Amino acid sequence: MTGYKVLVVEDSPTMRQLIVFALKRIRGFQIVEANDGVDGLKKLSADKFDLIVTDINMPIMDGLKLVSMVRNDPNYKETPIIIITTEGATEDRERALALGANEYITKPIQTMQILETVKKLMNV
Amino acid sequence: MSHSDEEKDTASRADDFLQMFKKGAEFTQDLLKENERLRFRIVKLEEALKDKGHEVSSESVDTVELMRKIEALELEKEEILGRIKTVEEENQSFANRYIEIEEENNMLANLYIASYQLHSTLDFKEVLQIILEIVINLIGAEEFGVLLLDEKTNQLEPVASEGLETSEMPSIAVGKGIIGESVKNGENYFIETMEGYQRDFEKPIVCIPLKIKEHVIGVIVIYKLLIQKDQFTNVDYELFTLLAGHAATAVFSSRLYSDSERKLSTIQGFIDLLTK
Numbered sequence: 030m031t032g033y034k035v036l037v038v039e040d041s042p043t044m045r046q047l048i049v050f051a052l053k054r055i056r057g058f059q060i061v062e063a064n065d066g067v068d069g070l071k072k073l074s075a076d077k078f079d080l081i082v083t084d085i086n087m088p089i090m091d092g093l094k095l096v097s098m099v100r101n102d103p104n105y106k107e108t109p110i111i112i113i114t115t116e117g118a119t120e121d122r123e124r125a126l127a128l129g130a131n132e133y134i135t136k137p138i139q140t141m142q143i144l145e146t147v148k149k150l151m152n153v
Numbered sequence: 154m155s156h157s158d159e160e161k162d163t164a165s166r167a168d169d170f171l172q173m174f175k176k177g178a179e180f181t182q183d184l185l186k187e188n189e190r191l192r193f194r195i196v197k198l199e200e201a202l203k204d205k206g207h208e209v210s211s212e213s214v215d216t217v218e219l220m221r222k223i224e225a226l227e228l229e230k231e232e233i234l235g236r237i238k239t240v241e242e243e244n245q246s247f248a249n250r251y252i253e254i255e256e257e258n259n260m261l262a263n264l265y266i267a268s269y270q271l272h273s274t275l276d277f278k279e280v281l282q283i284i285l286e287i288v289i290n291l292i293g294a295e296e297f298g299v300l301l302l303d304e305k306t307n308q309l310e311p312v313a314s315e316g317l318e319t320s321e322m323p324s325i326a327v328g329k330g331i332i333g334e335s336v337k338n339g340e341n342y343f344i345e346t347m348e349g350y351q352r353d354f355e356k357p358i359v360c361i362p363l364k365i366k367e368h369v370i371g372v373i374v375i376y377k378l379l380i381q382k383d384q385f386t387n388v389d390y391e392l393f394t395l396l397a398g399h400a401a402t403a404v405f406s407s408r409l410y411s412d413s414e415r416k417l418s419t420i421q422g423f424i425d426l427l428t429k
Contacts, residue, residue, distance in 0.1 A: 041286045041289075041290055042270060042273075042283075042286070043266055043267065043270045043283060043286040043287055043290055043291065044290040046269070046270065047262060047263065047291070050262050050266065051262070115289060115290070115293075115295070115379055117379055117380040117382075135379070135381045136289070136290050136379065137292060137293040137379075137382065139256075139259045140255075140258065140259045141255045141256075141258075141259060
């Protein structure tokens, strides 16, 4: 399956580069990067994405606010969302999933972990 | 007895004898018939026996043939099972190799990205920020700091931190305590066990001296790992090694660049003053 468009929202260039590196291993994935929640929302409204990968702790707008807003958008009600964060507490995970995230991965991450999660969610 | 009486008696006796002979002849005929019947039956039985014997023999041949086939199939089955086992072992070996390659791939990706990011700028503050990002995101530390060596005072001064205030962190003399010793010897330090560890600024869980060849310019000290991180992996040790060298050169070169930029700016200011 090709032609999926993925938005990666992450303020850390190091982490963003690692996520993009992992996602590029899936043939046909077109990846767009955003620095924070506001930048992410702008890009989401300007285009149609099939998958959103986001961090939680970001300046201007955090990942949880972004997830909440994305789920209120009729265009993105069903779009898979993966959260990749340093927040490893159970309550953080539960809160993110309750807001509408589909998967919750804690840092530090392995590229294989991202790949497996994406493949599972996207059936690729 | 008269002559006629004797004749009658003789005739009667001859008649009796004839009757007896006839009966004997009939009996002999019966015996011969019985004999013939028995002989016929024997022949039939022999034929039946012969036929039966032939059938048994044929069945035996089929059975032997079947037995041979079964044996051959059993051997084939054993061979196939052996091959399946070999293939399964190979499969397992490939699966393990795949995991190893993925781990290596992950490690190389981490190292490449860390190295790429460290050398992506000559801005000193950005370099420090990138070091923090690497330690948070790729290693998984929650509380840590970076100390740089002031060569005039021979003190390690805190310049950046995460999860704690930089101002909270004390200056450390080279050679003093765990951090000072680690810097003096240029060797990484790892606490023996993290169980029950309470943060102590002079006793971190990890010390990574930043070295350019044998010249130490600073140290990364870690006090706490993320909640989900309970131990270090091979990737972490590789990253520590990378940080020790690449972070040191990145810090050193960015500081030199900043200093030269500042000096250039000062000189330019003087030139501007003199020429105006």
